[in-house]
Amino acid sequence: MKPVYLDNNATTRVDPRVVDAMLPYFTEQFGNASSIHAFGADVGTAIRHARRQLQALLGTEFDHEIVYTGCGTEADNTALLSALETQTGRNEIVTSVVEHPAILALCAWLEKTRGVKVHYIGVDARGRLDMDAYRKALGPRTAIASIMWANNETGNLFEVETLAELAHEAGALFHTDAVQAVGKVPMDLKTSEIDMLSLSGHKFHAPKGIGALYVRRGVRLRPMIRGGHQERGRRAGTENAPAIIGLGVAAELALTHMDDENTRVRALRDRLEGGLLQRISHAMVTGDPEHRLPNTSNIAFEYIEGEGILLLLNKAGIAASSGSACTSGSLEPSHVMRAMKVPYTAAHGAIRFSLSRENTAEDVDHVLEVMPGIVETLRGMSPFWDGTSETRSAFTPTYA
């Protein structure tokens, strides 16, 4: 049986059509877009086309609103650092406790080295942002508020439009890390209040090593990387032409498959999730099932630890991931699971299945077939499981 890849929030397979579009730009049209000769001019034209393709996916009006970066993390870093520079007299950041480390580690560093005050807004048991705390944290000292569009572990969607409006009321900029949302959620940034948005190509079938920062027209941007006029001086460094062109094609394909992602893929996800909960007791969906990405399901299995599940899944040809401590090298469950206060009996057994348009019904069937046995095997070894579904559960699934 062919391997079943359900770890698309980690990275996706590059679409062969993307690879085909990229290939000529390595060996044939290899020019530097800045050059005056034909080699350069052809590449320049191709990049302009790719930019329009990405614009269409994001629904942006102006081509200069897109700044290509090396990755989503660079886009995140650029956004926050720029805001602190341009927002004179404001040195506070408002963000959430469930952000990606690209934001959280940067914030911790800014606190430590630059005296920046960071407000970390908490979430409830379903991972929903504490809106009151968010409102209260915003003020005349806020340079920027940065809240992710979708959470990478649970798939939770945040109300970025509302959050952006609230930030603007306080005179602050609003940035969103949309690395998990771009390509899965329809976007129309030309009607949006969002000032800056980060994306990463490899999350939607483009190659690794290419990202972009959307910067709304009129929002000032200070470069993080200096040394050239590329991207209008906002991100120096020779354009990664093949990757930019690949990202363009991936964006066009994502737009074409947007309906599929939100209907067929969503249905596959729901069948996988429903099937697992039906077959396996003491399992709970983490996050907010009503407001999340169509491709993501995060299920916590009580009394067992995530790494064991992943190793056994891998043996059965299934790739998934876990917010468990043991797989990451840290010794604690993920900050997202902890922030939602997932019961300790289940937090270590949280498994993330993330689908893509490439998954099929057979993939889901295979997981439904092997997963109950895997959980049973591990529970059979667990000192906390007494061998019956009558085991007193330490949590009351309020939603499942």
Next chain:
Amino acid sequence: MWEYSDKVKEYFFNPKNVGVIEDANGVGEVGAIACGDALKLMLQVDPATDRITSARFQTFGCGSAIASSSALTEIIVGKTVDEALKITNQDIADFLGGLPPEKMHCSVMGYEALRAAVANYRGETWEDDHEEGALLCKCFGVDEGMLERAVRNNNLTSMEQVAQYTKATASCSTCAEPVEEALERINAAMVSEGVLDARDAFVAGALPPTRRAARKTSPLVELSAPTAPAKLTTVQRIRAVEEVLTELRPVLQGDGGDCELVDVEGNKVMVRLSGACVNCQLASVTVQGIQQRLAERLGEPVRVIPVPSGH
């Protein structure tokens, strides 16, 4: 993903001795579900011979925790209780063909469970109900006894290793300071017992050993043979420090620098670097060299602190 050895994979995918011994006469339980791993070890010991006739386990944890538990049961069956107690966590790791450093705590868990099970068999109280003050890491329930056993069994000399082997400090890290102090104290004791090289001993706040020092190429290290460590009085300590510095000064003077003793306070030795040593980019290497020589002479970890001139 981790690079697990084939043996770890074998013992995870097909673990031996999983399950319960209903009439076990030695049961040890360590860890907790909140900590991310826990192990219940059950032994059947023949009271006539003190020999372990069977061993079974139940484990909540990652692949290497399950493999370590299973390996432990394989190792101890057939041994007498006294023989089994000689096993350390390193034996478990070795049996499995090694564990990734971040996973060594899994083997420590097995070792601790064995001790708990034997204590239970002998009717002793397992000192797991940590007394007030003795509990160092509240997140992972690491007390001084467990820390000391892990440090001694595995020659741990850094905070990173302590976290990898016991998980202490790895969560909220509020216990970093007491754990540092304990590690320094245990290492110092190991040095005075002659089981640890003074150069490797952990000293809180000290720089890590330089590569140069590790290769022993520093002229400061090879000046004379180390003398046997002995308990020194304060006056003897100061004299010893002065002697070492006197030996070293010609080396420094040869490079146009110099060094003089300012004060000795416990294991802290304050020195003043002068001449070419001031602003020398290799001054930290020099200080490290002096520190090593002093540690060898005094037989205990020493922290050399350069003080600015004019003090």
